[in-house]
Amino acid sequence: xxxxxxxxxxxxxxxxAALKNAGHYIAQVYSPNLQHAALLAYHIKAEAIDNLQQxxxxxxxxxxxxxxxxxxxxxxxxAPHNKLVLHTSGxxxxxxxxxxxxxxGVFYPLQTFSRNKEINFREVPLCIEGATAAxxxxxxxxxxxxxxxxxxxxxxxxxxxxxxAVFACNFPNYLYNIAQNLLTQHQLDFEMLKPLITETxxxxxxxxxSAVQTGPAVRNDELTMNKHLEMLHNEPLLQQIYQxxxxxxxxxxxxxxxxx
Amino acid sequence: xxxxxxxxxxxxxxxxAALKNAGHYIAQVYSPNLQHAALLAYHIKAEAIDNLQQxxxxxxxxxxxxxxxxxxxxxxxxAPHNKLVLHTSGxxxxxxxxxxxxxxGVFYPLQTFSRNKEINFREVPLCIEGATAAxxxxxxxxxxxxxxxxxxxxxxxxxxxxxxAVFACNFPNYLYNIAQNLLTQHQLDFEMLKPLITETxxxxxxxxxSAVQTGPAVRNDELTMNKHLEMLHNEPLLQQIYQxxxxxxxxxxxxxxxxx
Numbered sequence: 001x002x003x004x005x006x007x008x009x010x011x012x013x014x015x016x017a018a019l020k021n022a023g024h025y026i027a028q029v030y031s032p033n034l035q036h037a038a039l040l041a042y043h044i045k046a047e048a049i050d051n052l053q054q055x056x057x058x059x060x061x062x063x064x065x066x067x068x069x070x071x072x073x074x075x076x077x078x079a080p081h082n083k084l085v086l087h088t089s090g091x092x093x094x095x096x097x098x099x100x101x102x103x104x105g106v107f108y109p110l111q112t113f114s115r116n117k118e119i120n121f122r123e124v125p126l127c128i129e130g131a132t133a134a135x136x137x138x139x140x141x142x143x144x145x146x147x148x149x150x151x152x153x154x155x156x157x158x159x160x161x162x163x164x165a166v167f168a169c170n171f172p173n174y175l176y177n178i179a180q181n182l183l184t185q186h187q188l189d190f191e192m193l194k195p196l197i198t199e200t201x202x203x204x205x206x207x208x209x210s211a212v213q214t215g216p217a218v219r220n221d222e223l224t225m226n227k228h229l230e231m232l233h234n235e236p237l238l239q240q241i242y243q244x245x246x247x248x249x250x251x252x253x254x255x256x257x258x259x260x
Numbered sequence: 261x262x263x264x265x266x267x268x269x270x271x272x273x274x275x276x277a278a279l280k281n282a283g284h285y286i287a288q289v290y291s292p293n294l295q296h297a298a299l300l301a302y303h304i305k306a307e308a309i310d311n312l313q314q315x316x317x318x319x320x321x322x323x324x325x326x327x328x329x330x331x332x333x334x335x336x337x338x339a340p341h342n343k344l345v346l347h348t349s350g351x352x353x354x355x356x357x358x359x360x361x362x363x364x365g366v367f368y369p370l371q372t373f374s375r376n377k378e379i380n381f382r383e384v385p386l387c388i389e390g391a392t393a394a395x396x397x398x399x400x401x402x403x404x405x406x407x408x409x410x411x412x413x414x415x416x417x418x419x420x421x422x423x424x425a426v427f428a429c430n431f432p433n434y435l436y437n438i439a440q441n442l443l444t445q446h447q448l449d450f451e452m453l454k455p456l457i458t459e460t461x462x463x464x465x466x467x468x469x470s471a472v473q474t475g476p477a478v479r480n481d482e483l484t485m486n487k488h489l490e491m492l493h494n495e496p497l498l499q500q501i502y503q504x505x506x507x508x509x510x511x512x513x514x515x516x517x518x519x520x
Binding site for chain 1: 327351370373385419420428438442459469470477483502504509
């Protein structure tokens with residue numbers, strides 16, 4: 001397919017590379033910052049533009065990968081070209097596109113992308129939605145060229161997935177950051193914690209999180225929790241986080257085979 | 261070495277298996293619950309006992325793997341045998357053992373263990389401490405038979421590691437549980453989130469967590485955060501967790517190359 005990417009952030013970058021590798025032709029990359037557009041465009045042999053007036057309409061699909069609050073003004077400007085328009089946002093309803101064009105769909109990769117980290121796109125779950133059965137079919141064909149994990153997900157389900165992803169990805173990463181800071185402050189090597197982080201993520205690939213919960217809170221070990229809170233006496237935010245998450249663990253439904 | 265295990269929980273079980281596989285002789289397994297002792301003892305060809313009076317003193321080392329608040333009474337009862345006594349606790353000072361015996365040490369595996377999940381013990385970081393240089397040497401030799409990652413860690417550093425492990429393991433697992441519940445409540449398959457969980461843990465193996473933080477909070481995307489809080493209106497605890505962790509992310513030191 002002939003594709004133009006609107007946006008040059010992490011999602012656009014990884015998606016663009018995957019599409020290019022799958023043999024698609026990437027016509028243009030748009031960003032309001034021409035340098036950003038050029039950086040991505042260079043890698044995927046596309047033209048960089050920083051003005052939507054310069055859009056080449058001779059493509060099959062526009063993929064919009066920008067901040068949520070920038071999507072509407074972009075679809076408004078693309079709609080007159082009468083081409084398929086997809087966005088990649090977890091929390092934006094397809095209705096926003098449908099206000100401006102009937103050729104609307106969603107192409108949401110449920111993954112975290114970072115600039116300097118390669119990813120195997122074939123394993124990325126792609127959540128797709130389309131305005132019509134014909135559009136869904138078209139999007140699915142495109143999706144299958146880059147991923148093995150395609151899911152039909154409507155806008156209300158996608159909002160839930162996006163919220164769940166914040167809990168499963170963004171928040172754990174922040175907790176890794178807290179742990180790393182604690183170690184660094186005490187001249188300990190973050191390396192020591194890495195096998196634990198890997199194993200924690202690995203365990204829930206095969207068992208429910210509730211069945212493999214460990215630590216002082218699930219044992220209701222108040223002695224240890226109080227010691228920990230005392231160690232954090234100079235860090236009121238971390239104390240609050242410790243207390244709140246421990247409360248949650250104490251209250252959680254542990255199922256029958258909880259490890260402690 | 262001839263080893264007796266005091267305790268039959270997850271740590272004792274995985275440690276016992278690793279020691280047995282490395283060719284050590286496990287003499288006895290003690291648990292106040294004889295069935296629990298017998299289950300582990302069966303797997304590692306040891307004798308199960310439920311009374312410390314039945315301890316066979318003809319061993320080289322006692323390894324105490326029980327709840328923190330049970331350690332003291334056990335070391336008190338083992339001290340008269342005059343053998344090396346190690347505990348495996350992250351948050352218990354070596355001083356507690358030294359109150360009763362000079363032959364004291366610590367053998368703390370920095371990992372999360374679950375009953376039904378195999379683990380490659382050679383990759384488990386083992387944090388060791390001993391009362392004397394000779395004891396440290398002896399513990400290190402034992403440690404090297406089962407792990408490639410041996411660290412000399414004193415009691416105050418070990419407390420920090422244990423606290424950091426709660427943030428890097430126990431709390432993320434609880435957040436996975438929240439995410440899984442959100443999906444299940446909306447008839448979505450937890451399978452969809454698994455690649456995200458794996459990738460999130462994988463990213464920090466090579467980069468600092470602060471450099472790979474993603475999500476609405478690090479972008480200070482209030483529109484999305486408010487939508488998420490609204491979706492959680494029936495879950496006050498989850499709302500509080502969402503707000504507190506988002507606040508933390510907004511305040512975190514992102515370094516120079518933050519992904520958003």
